[in-house]
Amino acid sequence: MSLLDSGSLSVHRLLRRPTRIELFRVLDAGVHAGVVRETIRARDVGVYVHVPYCRSTCMFCPYFRKVLRDWGELNMYLNALLKEAEFYGKLLEDLNLEVVEVHVGGGTPSLVPPHFYKRFVEKLSEFFNVRCGVGVEANPEDFKNLKVVEDFYASGVDEVSVGVQSFDEKVLKSVGRRHKPEDCVAAVENSVRAGFKWVNVDLMFLTPTIKDYVELGLEEKVGAFRRDLGKSIELGAHQVTYYATIIPKNSPGHRLAELGKLIQEVDAVDRFVEEALEFAEGSKLYLTRVYSISRKPYEYATVNLEMVGPLIGLGAGAWSNTGYYQYINVHDVANYIKLLYNGMTPAIYARRLGEGSMVWRLLFDQLSTGVVREAVFESMGLRTPFRVRALLKLMELSGLVEKVAGGYKLTKRGVLEVYKSVINYVADVPVKTTGTLSKQADVSELPLKIAI
Numbered sequence: 001m002s003l004l005d006s007g008s009l010s011v012h013r014l015l016r017r018p019t020r021i022e023l024f025r026v027l028d029a030g031v032h033a034g035v036v037r038e039t040i041r042a043r044d045v046g047v048y049v050h051v052p053y054c055r056s057t058c059m060f061c062p063y064f065r066k067v068l069r070d071w072g073e074l075n076m077y078l079n080a081l082l083k084e085a086e087f088y089g090k091l092l093e094d095l096n097l098e099v100v101e102v103h104v105g106g107g108t109p110s111l112v113p114p115h116f117y118k119r120f121v122e123k124l125s126e127f128f129n130v131r132c133g134v135g136v137e138a139n140p141e142d143f144k145n146l147k148v149v150e151d152f153y154a155s156g157v158d159e160v161s162v163g164v165q166s167f168d169e170k171v172l173k174s175v176g177r178r179h180k181p182e183d184c185v186a187a188v189e190n191s192v193r194a195g196f197k198w199v200n201v202d203l204m205f206l207t208p209t210i211k212d213y214v215e216l217g218l219e220e221k222v223g224a225f226r227r228d229l230g231k232s233i234e235l236g237a238h239q240v241t242y243y244a245t246i247i248p249k250n251s252p253g254h255r256l257a258e259l260g261k262l263i264q265e266v267d268a269v270d271r272f273v274e275e276a277l278e279f280a281e282g283s284k285l286y287l288t289r290v291y292s293i294s295r296k297p298y299e300y301a302t303v304n305l306e307m308v309g310p311l312i313g314l315g316a317g318a319w320s321n322t323g324y325y326q327y328i329n330v331h332d333v334a335n336y337i338k339l340l341y342n343g344m345t346p347a348i349y350a351r352r353l354g355e356g357s358m359v360w361r362l363l364f365d366q367l368s369t370g371v372v373r374e375a376v377f378e379s380m381g382l383r384t385p386f387r388v389r390a391l392l393k394l395m396e397l398s399g400l401v402e403k404v405a406g407g408y409k410l411t412k413r414g415v416l417e418v419y420k421s422v423i424n425y426v427a428d429v430p431v432k433t434t435g436t437l438s439k440q441a442d443v444s445e446l447p448l449k450i451a452i
Contacts, residue, residue: 021429023349025448026327032347033091040092041323041380044100046305047124049081050315052107052333055141059176059253060208062246062431064317064331064438065107077316077333078116080340082123084314087345089127099128103135103159103302110142114155121156133158133197135300140164140179143187149194161200161241161300162187166207167231168224174207174214175245176253185235192236200239200292200300201232205272207245209263210256218265225272229279239294242276244269244423250435269423270416277412289368290410290419307365308358308380316346317434324353331437339443348446349437355382363388364425367418373407428452 026032053068054061068074102121104112117134124130134157143149143162152160164184166172172179191199205225209216216224225242232240245264247257256262273290280286280293288299305311309321316336318329327350330336339346353361359382366372372392377384392408395401400414410418433452440446 020452021351021433022449022451023328023351023433025446026345026347026350027448029345032327032345032350035325035350035352036088036320036322036327037091037095039322039324040095040097041308041310043095043097045097045128045310045312046101046103047085047099048303048306048311048313048318048320049102049104049109049120050106050313050318050329051077051104051109051112052316053077053111054106054108055111055139056178057252060245060247060251062248062251062426062434063105063107064434066333068111073333073337074112076337076341078112080337081314082120083340084346085120085123086126087340088312088314089124093127097128099124099130099132101132101135101301101305102130103300105137105302108139108142109136110138110152114148114151114157116155117152117157118155135159135161135198135302137161137163137202137302138187138191140183140187143190144183146190146193149187149190153194153196158196159198159200159300160191160196161202161302162191162237163202164188164228164232165202165204166224166228168228170214170216171204171207171221171224171228174210174216175204185231188232188235188237198239198298198300199237200241201235201237203228203232203240203242204245205242206264206266206269208247208253208256211261211263213261218268218271221265222268222271222275226275226279229276233283233285233295238296238298239288239292239300240276241289241292241300242272243291244272246423246427246431248427248431248435250438269420273416273419274412277415287370287415290370290415290422291368304365307361317437319430320347321353324355324358326351326353328433328437330443331434331440332443335443348443349450356385358382359385359388363391364421367410368422370410370415371404371407372401372409375406 052065054065121130136157138160165177167181167184169181247254285293286297288294292299306319306321309323311321313320316329316333317331320327327347329346330348336346374384399411400417401408401410
């Protein structure tokens with residue numbers, strides 16, 4: 001059974017809010033631009049850049065991606081990114097916005113020549129006050145050479161998230177990763193040595209056993225995860241982020257699930273999260289998110305601003321949220337390049353977000369940090385509705401949160417339940433949306449509305 005298809009990960013009934021969204025076709029670029037401009041919620045904005053290219057397709061990757069076969073195409077794509085940055089820059093430059101974070105995800109952003117990131121920040125700086133460096137996701141294979149890592153640092157990249165997944169060879173094999181444990185060690189060591197302000201290590205747990213290929217028992221998986229946590233901190237990483245393996249229908253590995261060749265102990269999620277919590281407590285680390293622990297109360301967070309905005313997403317497959325307007329770019333590289341080279345917007349679907357939606361998204365975002373404070377709602381000009389206050393009270397009575405000064409804090413049981421709600425949300429919304437939009441190659445034939 002795959003995690004995505006499992007019903008056994010439903011969270012406690014108080015957190016079980018089915019997420020269903022309707023997205024509407026962007027038909028008028030001028031109207032779209034006007035809505036983006038009028039709905040920017042705050043002066044501090046984040047920028048997310050999607051680089052979909054990879055050297056190969058990972059077995060269970062849930063994101064929009066494609067195998068890089070032509071470096072000329074990559075160059076055209078990077079130029080298209082600059083064009084999109086310029087489009088939104090000119091649209092918003094007189095609003096005096098400040099860019100407070102720039103993160104690049106994928107795909108494999110470390111495939112991109114480092115000097116591009118310096119060029120990209122220079123382009124942003126033509127229109128915005130950029131108050132940050134760039135955070136980039138890196139494949140261990142790309143960062144095993146110290147000179148390459150230093151080139152990224154010299155180009156304005158000051159944060160990096162290394163996609164280790166595991167330091168265990170059998171775990172890496174089970175998720176179809178090409179890199180080796182020694183690559184992971186070298187990549188983390190090089191990132192720390194190069195002087196990045198913040199180094200995150202991504203770990204994957206609940207990896208499947210694949211019959212007749214790689215055999216891993218549950219206790220072996222838990223032990224490997226425990227060692228991975230320790231190894232990450234031992235090597236000097238500032239943060240560790242840990243994800244349960246999702247097996248989406250649009251991934252190459254889903255066929256193995258259909259054939260009954262996968263074993264994934266979906267009921268054991270709590271075991272792994274409890275390991276992380278115990279490790280954090282024993283190592284005196286901060287719980288920055290229910291899925292992330294850090295040496296300091298700071299986090300590498302690729303798209304957290306997508307929940308509440310404002311976040312400007314650039315690139316094929318990118319999501320954006322101005323605060324009250326969510327829009328999604330075309331999930332096709334050739335069409336993305338074509339649209340921008342022809343002076344058109346790559347945004348293809350969008351929806352308005354009302355105040356009620358903002359309240360629930362803000363609540364969900366705060367729950368993922370472990371603490372909910374009414375002052376955060378007030379700082380955004382939002383009143384905490386009775387339904388939210390009632391939900392938090394019921395969660396307190398159920399032992400999921402405890403009252404603290406100014407709000408509520410998740411208990412250990414609450415962390416476990418919210419972790420599962422996060423995984424369910426990712427599987428139900430962005431992963432399913434990516435699967436749906438990736439099938440729509442011809443933009444002229446896209447339906448006027450899609451429901452996820």
